[in-house]
Amino acid sequence: MLAFTSILFTALAAFAGAPIWAALIGAAVLFSISLGEQRKFAARFSNIGASHVLTMAHWQSAGHAILASGAAFGLGMVSRWALLA
Secondary structure (H helix, E strand, O other): OHHHHHHHHHHHHHHOOOOOHHHHHHHHHHHHHHHHHHHOOHHHHHHOOOHHHHHHHHHHHHHHHHHHHHHHHHHHHHHHHHHHO
16 A cells, blocks of 8 residues: 555656656665565575576666656656646
């Protein structure tokens, strides 16, 4: 639920006319939420010797956070253009 709220606020920030770096703040929030979830599995993965899987998951989470936040920002910009033009 917190991730969806972050995406919504990123879109609303773009709709309000925030600069592009607001999308990076949204991505940072999404990434920190994801890292918190992945920490729950760190002990289990290290016990079986598969900690490299979590390293790859961190990179994937960063990419997904940037894509989701960028898409939300783009949607907010398009909505602003469509509704206020």
